[in-house]
Amino acid sequence: MRKVFQAELHQIGEELTQISELVTEAMQKATAAFEGADTELAQDVIAADARIDFLQNDLDERAIDVLALQGPVASDLRMIVGSLRMSASLERMGDLARHIAQLARLRYPEHVVPEPMVETFSEMARLDIRISELLSELLETRNLELSNDIYACNNRINELHAGVFKAIASPEWNVSAVSTVDLTLASRYFERFADHGVSVTRKVNYLVTGEWQPMSESSR
């Protein structure tokens, strides 16, 4: 019985990592579509999101089965409940990658980001991809030292996100209202993606150490 249980727990962990890897792929393609105004790539991301949703559902059903059949307690129980929370965050990260791809598709053949903001959004994209990659590694290895890199990426994204609003508020801002809306939403999507990444990171830390880390106000 114990052996079956450990195999089930292992399987849930594997599936979390697998979802995280699909989220990374989605964000890589979404940001490439976003930066390159590539509607086919955007379409790929939108279509592939169903796979993430399916895997989340599958993981959740598996977790509920384990709860019903094995009646786990203590840290095993917390690990399974934590997996349900983490899968929800990862699924949401997939949605946000899809939203970025949808913006790219909506504006095709135009680029979403006007020239003066290209570098800002490109850095946000790189940071989100990095967070997602680190998350897969964290989920697989439980090496908590990776967490600080994730928090650092998130802090930088929060700075960039604030910088977008500062740029929009400056007297030199001469971008159309529609484009201003696009940039506002895109910036928010990138920021939310990182924020969910931080949630998962904090959850992994909690499951490994049994203690919650204090959360900075900026990561809310």
Place this chain on the structure above:
Amino acid sequence: MRKVFQAELHQIGEELTQISELVTEAMQKATAAFEGADTELAQDVIAADARIDFLQNDLDERAIDVLALQGPVASDLRMIVGSLRMSASLERMGDLARHIAQLARLRYPEHVVPEPMVETFSEMARLDIRISELLSELLETRNLELSNDIYACNNRINELHAGVFKAIASPEWNVSAVSTVDLTLASRYFERFADHGVSVTRKVNYLVTGEWQPMSESSR
């Protein structure tokens, strides 16, 4: 044992309703602060959000205790896991009310919404409050007939949300870039609030009937 268990389940249900009522209050005050440029009321909402976060955490701990001590199966197990999901959605709704209050505080003594858009945002606010009220009633009574009213409010909010972007894209739009950003974010907060309300509604329906209702694309 069974009696204790039923009492625990009941308590979890009560706590969900209580959180939902606090969310309604938060949204009522947040939208009043938003529409009336009332910074004190906004501050109330921001401070009160900690109470919602606390109750969510308390509910989650209680649910995990029940899982550990009672080892529920079948529909009881799904009800408890469902409660964890619903509490997360309600907590997020509280955050969104807080974000609306924060926008009001940020722009004080100015109003966030310029004259031509007042009616649109006021309708969104009323619909979100209505969704939240219906949700409390649904959680308390499990009367699934309330669901269609919630879906109808959500559909109307989606129309209004699309209408905001249409207005911004029109050649007559002559609102500042900063204000355009505020309206984009506010509209998204109202839309997300309703969307989380729909998630909770669908979850209650699933727990009562055992079947998922098909989801329209617009509610994603």
